[in-house]
Amino acid sequence: VTGRGRIDDELFEEFEAALLAADVSVTTTDKILDDLREAVRLERLPDAKAVRERLRQSLTEALGEAGDTRLKVAPSGPSLYLMVGVNGVGKTTTLGKMAYRATHTDGKKVMLVAGDTFRAAAADQLAIWAQRAGCDFIRQQERSDPAAVVFDAIQAAKARDIDLILVDTAGRLHNKANLMEELRKIGRVCERELGRKPDEVLLALDATTGQNAVRQAQEFIGAVGVTGIALAKLDGTARGGIVITLREELGVPVKIVGVGEQPADIRPFVPQVFIEALLD
Amino acid sequence: SLAEKLQAAFDKLRGNVKLTEADIDVALKEVRTALLEADVNFRVVKDFVGRVKERALGESVLEGLNPGQQVIKFVYDEMLALLSGDAENPGQASALNFAPKPPTVIMLCGLQGAGKTTLAGKLAKLLTKQGKTPVLVACDIQRPAAVKQLQIVGEQVKTPVFAVPGGDPVRIARDAVEWAEANKADVVILDTAGRLHIDGDLMTQLQGIKSATHPHEILLVLDAMTGQDAVTVAKEFDSAIDVTGFVLTKVDGDTRGGAAISVRSVVGKPIKFVGVGEKMDALEPFYPDRMASRILG
Numbered sequence: 103v104t105g106r107g108r109i110d111d112e113l114f115e116e117f118e119a120a121l122l123a124a125d126v127s128v129t130t131t132d133k134i135l136d137d138l139r140e141a142v143r144l145e146r147l148p149d150a151k152a153v154r155e156r157l158r159q160s161l162t163e164a165l166g167e168a169g170d171t172r173l174k175v176a177p178s179g180p181s182l183y184l185m186v187g188v189n190g191v192g193k194t195t196t197l198g199k200m201a202y203r204a205t206h207t208d209g210k211k212v213m214l215v216a217g218d219t220f221r222a223a224a225a226d227q228l229a230i231w232a233q234r235a236g237c238d239f240i241r242q243q244e245r246s247d248p249a250a251v252v253f254d255a256i257q258a259a260k261a262r263d264i265d266l267i268l269v270d271t272a273g274r275l276h277n278k279a280n281l282m283e284e285l286r287k288i289g290r291v292c293e294r295e296l297g298r299k300p301d302e303v304l305l306a307l308d309a310t311t312g313q314n315a316v317r318q319a320q321e322f323i324g325a326v327g328v329t330g331i332a333l334a335k336l337d338g339t340a341r342g343g344i345v346i347t348l349r350e351e352l353g354v355p356v357k358i359v360g361v362g363e364q365p366a367d368i369r370p371f372v373p374q375v376f377i378e379a380l381l382d
Numbered sequence: 383s384l385a386e387k388l389q390a391a392f393d394k395l396r397g398n399v400k401l402t403e404a405d406i407d408v409a410l411k412e413v414r415t416a417l418l419e420a421d422v423n424f425r426v427v428k429d430f431v432g433r434v435k436e437r438a439l440g441e442s443v444l445e446g447l448n449p450g451q452q453v454i455k456f457v458y459d460e461m462l463a464l465l466s467g468d469a470e471n472p473g474q475a476s477a478l479n480f481a482p483k484p485p486t487v488i489m490l491c492g493l494q495g496a497g498k499t500t501l502a503g504k505l506a507k508l509l510t511k512q513g514k515t516p517v518l519v520a521c522d523i524q525r526p527a528a529v530k531q532l533q534i535v536g537e538q539v540k541t542p543v544f545a546v547p548g549g550d551p552v553r554i555a556r557d558a559v560e561w562a563e564a565n566k567a568d569v570v571i572l573d574t575a576g577r578l579h580i581d582g583d584l585m586t587q588l589q590g591i592k593s594a595t596h597p598h599e600i601l602l603v604l605d606a607m608t609g610q611d612a613v614t615v616a617k618e619f620d621s622a623i624d625v626t627g628f629v630l631t632k633v634d635g636d637t638r639g640g641a642a643i644s645v646r647s648v649v650g651k652p653i654k655f656v657g658v659g660e661k662m663d664a665l666e667p668f669y670p671d672r673m674a675s676r677i678l679g
C-alpha cells in the first residue's frame with residue numbers, strides 16, 4: 103500500500119463524477135476516460151496519484167495551446183471586438199470590464215458601442231460602464247437599427263483615432279432566426295467598414311450553462327464566426343466544463359474569464375488554473 | 383430521440399414476454415445518457431434510473447408494446463410524477479399563493495441574469511389582467527441602470543414602480559409594503575439583485591428582505607439552460623429563505639431543461655411558471671407533461 107491509492111473502478115467513477123458535475127459532456131467524459139485507461143496501460147502508470155496527474159495533463163492539453171488565449175490586435179487602425187451571446191450571460195458587464203482594463207491598464211483609447219438597441223435600459227447600463235472606464239461611448243435612440251449604430255461608431259472611431267472598438271449586442275436566443283439574421287447583418291457591416299472581419303468575435307457564455315452551450319456555439323459560429331469565448335460568472339460554484347467540449351469539437355478557445363461584477367473581476371484564461379478548479 | 387434509441391436497442395428482443403434485468407440495464411444506459419445530455423443532475427439521474435429499474439423489473443410487457451416502448455413509458459410516467467409532484471390537480475401547483483388580507487408580497491430571487499426583472503414585469507401584467515393592482519419594487523440598487531430598467535418595464539405594463547435612489551434594499555422593501563397598504567396596491571412584487579448562493583452578505587440581505595416583508599411567495603428564478611449547478615443553487619437558496627416555488631426562464635430556447643427535474647426532485651417545491659420570451663406577455667403556467675416530453679427529446 104503506497105498511500106497514493108489503487109487504480110481501480112472506484113477511482114474512475116470518482117473521475118467521471120467530477121467531470122459530469124463540472125458540465126463536461128457525456129461524450130467528452132467517456133472519451134477522456136477511455137484515453138486515460140489506455141494511458142494507464144501504455145505508460146504503466148503506477149498509482150492513483152499518477153493517474154490523477156495524467157488526467158489533469160490531458161484536460162489541460164484539450165483546452166488548446168497557450169497562444170490561443172490572446173486577444174487579437176489589428177496591425178493598423180482601430181481593432182474591433184464584437185460581443186455576442188444569448189440573454190443575460192454577461193456580455194455588457196464583460197465588455198465594460200474589458201473597456202476599463204484597456205483604458206486604465208493598457209492605456210488604449212477605447213470606444214464602447216451600445217449595439218443593444220432593444221432591451222430596457224441596455225444603453226444606460228453600458229453608459230455607466232463607459233463612465234467607469236473613462237472611455238468614449240456611442241449610443242443612438244432605442245429601437246434604432248443596431249447595424250446602423252455600429253456603422254456610425256466605426257466612422258467615429260476612425261475619425262477620433264480610437265485604438266479599440268468594443269461592440270455590445272442584444273442578448274438573443276440562437277434558435278430565433280430573425281435575431282440571428284440581425285446579427286449576420288451587424289457582422290457584415292463590421293466587415294465592410296473595417297475591410298476585414300472583426301478582430302475578435304467573442305461568444306459570452308454563462309459558466310452555469312449546461313449542454314446547451316454546444317448548440318449556442320454552433321449557431322453563433324454559423325452566423326457570425328466566433329474567435330473566442332468569454333466565460334462569465336466563474337466566481338460561482340459552476341465549473342464551466344462544457345468549454346472543454348467546445349474546444350475539442352468546435353475548435354473555439356476560451357480567451358477571457360469573468361469572476362465577479364466589479365471592473366477588476368476579469369482574467370485572461372489560464373487552462374492550468376481552470377482545470378485545477380474543475381477537478382477540485 | 384431517446385424513444386428511437388431505445389427502439390433500436392430493443393429491436394433484437396421482439397417477442398419477449400418479460401423484461402429481463404439484462405434487457406433493462408441496456409435500456410437504462412441509454413436513458414442515463416439522454417438525461418445527462420438534457421442537463422439533469424447526475425446524482426438525480428442515478429436515483430431516477432434506480433427507481434425506473436425497480437418498476438421495470440418483473441413487469442410483463444404490456445399488450446402491444448415492445449420492451450423499448452415499455453421502458454419509455456416507465457421513464458415518462460416517473461418523470462411526469464416527479465415534475466407534477468404527484469399533485470391531484472397538476473394545474474393547481476402553478477397557482478400563486480395570495481394573502482388572506484392584502485397586500486400579497488411576492489419576492490423574486492436568483493442568480494445574476496436569470497430573468498428576474500423581466501419576470502417582475504410579466505407577473506405585474508398577468509396580475510393586472512386578473513383584476514389585481516400590483517406595484518413593482520426596485521430592490522436592486524447595485525446593478526448599473528437596474529432601477530431604470532424596472533421603471534421602463536413598469537411603464538410597459540402600466541404598473542407603478544416603487545424606487546428609492548441610494549436606498550438600502552431591506553428598507554426599500556419594507557417601505558414599499560407600507561406604501562402598498564396606504565395606496566391600496568394589493569400585490570407587492572419585489573425585484574431583487576442577482577446574487578450568488580455562496581455570497582454570504584447578499585444571502586443575509588435576502589433573508590433581511592424576507593423578514594421585513596413576510597412574502598407569501600418566494601420564487602427562485604432559474605435559467606432553463608442551467609446545467610449541473612442547478613441543484614446546488616436551488617438547495618442553497620431554499621435553505622437560506624425557504625422558497626415557495628420556481629420559475630424557469632428562457633424556455634423559448636432549445637435547451638432540454640433537465641434542471642427542472644433536478645430542482646423539483648431535490649428541493650420538492652413546485653415549478654409555477656415558465657418564461658417563454660422577452661416580451662411582457664411571454665409567461666405561461668408550468669405544464670409537467672410538456673416539460674417531460676421536452677426533456678426526453
Ligand SMILES: Nc1nc2c(ncn2[C@@H]2O[C@H](COP(=O)(O)OP(=O)(O)OP(=O)(O)O)[C@@H](O)[C@H]2O)c(=O)[nH]1
Nearest residue numbers: 189190191192193194195273335360361362494495
Ligand atoms: N458574479 C458574477 N456576475 C456577473 C459576471 N458577469 C456578469 N455578471 C452579472 O450578470 C448579470 C447579467 O449581466 P449582463 O452584462 O447584463 O448580461 P448580458 O449578457 O449583457 O445580458 P442581456 O444584454 O440582457 O442579454 C448582471 O447582474 C451582471 O452583474 C461575473 O463574472 N460574475
Ligand SMILES: Nc1nc2c(ncn2[C@@H]2O[C@H](COP(=O)(O)OP(=O)(O)OP(=O)(O)O)[C@@H](O)[C@H]2O)c(=O)[nH]1
Nearest residue numbers: 189190494495496497498499500576632657658659
Ligand atoms: N428569450 C427570453 N429571454 C428572456 C426571458 N426572460 C428574461 N429574458 C432576457 O434575459 C435577459 C436578462 O433578464 P433580466 O430580467 O435583466 O435578468 P435579471 O435576473 O433581472 O438579471 P440581474 O438583475 O442582473 O440578476 C434579458 O435580455 C431579458 O430580456 C425569457 O423567458 N425568454
Ligand SMILES: [Mg+2]
Nearest residue numbers: 193194218273
Ligand atoms: Mg447586455
Ligand SMILES: [Mg+2]
Nearest residue numbers: 498499522528
Ligand atoms: Mg434584474
